[in-house]
Amino acid sequence: MTRRTRSLLGAVAAVTVAAAALTGCSSGNNSTDSASSGGVVHLTFTNWDNGMQTLVNTWNKENPKIQVKLIKPSGTGYTLYNKLITDNSAGTNPDLTEVEYQALPMMVSNKVVVPIDKYVTNLSNFSKSTLSQVQFEGKTYGVPQNVCPLVFFYRKDLLAKDGITTPPATWDEFAKDAAIVHKANPKQYLMNFDASSPEWFAGLAQQAGANWWTTSGDTWSVNIDDAATQKVASYWQNLLDQGVIAPGPSWSTQWNTDMNSGNILGWVSGQWAPNQLPTIAPDTAGDWVAAPVPAWTAGDQTIGTWGGEVEAVTANSKHPAEAAKFANWMNNTKEGINLLIKNVQVFPAAQKYQSLPALQTPPPFMKNQPDYNTLMKQLASNVRGFDIWGPNANITFNSYSDAFGKAVQNHTSFVDALKTVQTDTVSDMKKTGYKVK
């Protein structure tokens, strides 16, 4: 027994030492350690996109004096943003972080990110509408990376079997097609209503002319349940009530299966969908075609967006100039954007670079559609967004998922759900101290 006890103690000691050793190795992740040594500046960069490491490697090779370390966060989206806010007060944030457009006002109001006007001068490469997403009260927070217009992806082969040869040009046609598809085969749906993706619904509302947040001076007005959004909500509720679209959330196991097996024939998604489709529906490569999202009135080309991100410098960074330089290289130079297109398959936000030769190659999943990026360019020029995203869009989004999830589950009114989202958003803004009209 004594021997056993001793070996037990020995094991404890060994593991503790191992833990200490490993901790030692890995403690260089936070910006607290990003001091310059020997004239070399060390930056940390949080980003969750696959393929980003290649860019970082190229930069590090070319810039021995500014070395970047890429960190993949444990949570993406709002989980990450919340963490950034918490870490901000502790001073442990990375130098540079990925932030989606809809969350940038929240990061600004929580003082997580800082203006970069001092360090970046060639912002004229971006369109006004793109810049409006990152400029507040005359200051620029971060370098925009990409534009993500909504796109309608559909299974050309399967729709053709039902006699549908052209994608629906209007939402009316979309509804008719949905009915045809479901009638021909009760297992099949043209699409699903995604109660778990608030940004998707926001994109549809943008297209319909909604403007959820507007400002005058320091005062906000919030109009999430405006007529345009109500129109969108009622439209989808009608399709759901008829049973011609599926009710489940996207990215669930079930949805992946249905996408792969051809039970779901379409997806109103973002420009980035071809990055995800290979794992969502691996057996269907080459079967999907991208088309503009159906319009509310024939001929109208306005569309909304879903996603898109900016690289922002944090308030914790001790080297904001170097961090901004790297962000600008990545998102606003030919070399950086070429690498982004090839490795992360983005459609660049910088207008100047929206016709790069690299864009003549479609994403691998869309090989059958060589002019994929030409379509993206056309769509990107018709993007219409809200004036600004609310400083608490996270509350709005969470409220959407809960309220619409419940409405789908219980077959209750979408318009009422919309009112809940509006109330939740406004009451939170007032509580936090924002002036709301």
Added chain:
Amino acid sequence: MLLVAPAVLLLVLFTFAPAVYAFVLSVLKVQVTGGLLGTSTAQVFAGFENYVDTLADPEFWDSLGRMLIIAVIGVPATLFFATLFALCLDANRARLTGIWRLAIFLPYAVPGVIASLLWGFLYLPATSPIGGQFIDYFGNTGIFFAVANVATWGVIGFNMVVLFTAVRAIPKEIFDAAQIDGASELQIALRIKLPMIAPALSMVALFSVIGALQLFNEPTTLKPLTNAISSTWVPLMRVYSDAFVNNNIYGGAASAFTLLVMTVAATVLVNVIGNRISKRSAR
């Protein structure tokens, strides 16, 4: 005593200090002043505002209700089956008990998150080998059973072993006497073994109830699969989503403390009832 020192020190540092800190947070809030996006942001004293918000929110009570439904399904099921299996293991001439014992114990080694992912596959029509094509496991009623099942599955084995060891600890003389009186095996199980393991049962019950109150991993992992689970479906999910998604640690802390008070009350209740039952049966 020096030997308690490390435990007390760590407990103070990593449990009680955070708990006190959480309480402090629960009476604070963030206030933004000036400018469109706030020129300054400050933590200010909120009094019991966050508590009032929690208690006045019908969704909080709904989430509590849903948790209770799951507890009402899950806890008795856990107790019943754990006891049943424990008694069967102890039954005379039951075969290959070592194998069954291990098999039933196996889920205990599967982390809750992974268990939920697994059961998610088993529930969804596309991949279900257990009739997900015909039974709507994510329907308004089904969902409660679906969640309770995952939670129960994970703990049944552990509880069974606890109860089994309690059964084995009963002195054999008692059975001998009963057998001489002509009692059947079933009678012995119900009339002698069951009352004798009442203290162990009451402890298993207590831990099951605490487990139910802290339900979090299972519904959180199942959430992306269905519209039936909202971000505030059970109280701890609400705490989580306030603290980690809505950037409102203050409200989250207040909800958590409200819940804590309720947990303590429930625990005391279960403990009192448990003690009374075991006292009565000891008589």
Added chain:
Amino acid sequence: MTQATIDGRGRAARASIGKDARGGREQARRAPGLVPTIILIVGSLYCVLPVLWILIASTKSNGELFSTPPLLPSFSGSFWDNLAGILTYDNGIWLRWALNTVIYAVGGGLVSTLIAGAAGYALGKYTFWGSKTIFRTIVAAVLLPPVLLAVPQYLLLAQVGLTNTYWSVLLPQLVSPFAIYLCKIYAEASVPDEIVEAARIDGASEWRIFHSVGLRLMFPALITVFLIQFIAVWNNFLLPFVMLSNNELYPLTLGMYGMIMPTGGQPNQYSLVIAGVLLSIVPLAIIFLSLQRFWKIDLLSGGVKL
């Protein structure tokens, strides 16, 4: 004992309680054993089916997972592809996660067991000023929901710059009220006062008595406590999820969860994760099997006296 072995229950009996004082009991009882066995088989099926499903699913590619019958394995060779896939995913990060898990669960489990053993021994064998209050306070801490503690723990550790390190996951788990409770009960039951007294008369220091008498007598219980702690850490998802932002520090659960959750543009890797789950559960099952005889949970069944 012979009788017990013949009817197949000897192993179980010995496994659960070392000293089975009831060897002759079976002889007296003659009731049909079919019903209990059937109930146990049904229960086992319920418990094993999902694990069995992992085994079957691990033989399938992502596509086959959703297109072939759920309970029929595939022989397309995907099993090896999946294994290779998970082991080489992101430059072999799965193995790193496995190593991290060992550090968290084995390291944390061992240290917390020793701490609990020491505290339980002291609380069980000595009465000193405040000992009862300390014990009650420790046990009451079981009630604190982990989600409540996670945020302040995170904020406090962030103040000292320890978040996103191994320590941030290890330290908060080093003390377990439940383990202390078990150790106290067991110390009371298994370390006789006479031996402690005798050692004292021989002039042994209190530390020496704890070390050479207390720990030795409590050893079987400590293994149980270690296993319970091991499982607790292995099960704890929230703490690493909150504390860590560098995926090189993740434990397996968090790493694989990240691979499968629909988050911001990350592709799902179902078949790889299923192989990973299989790879992580199998060694655990083997450890449990081999340590079976150390499961001394009878110390749990003593009843709750708060």
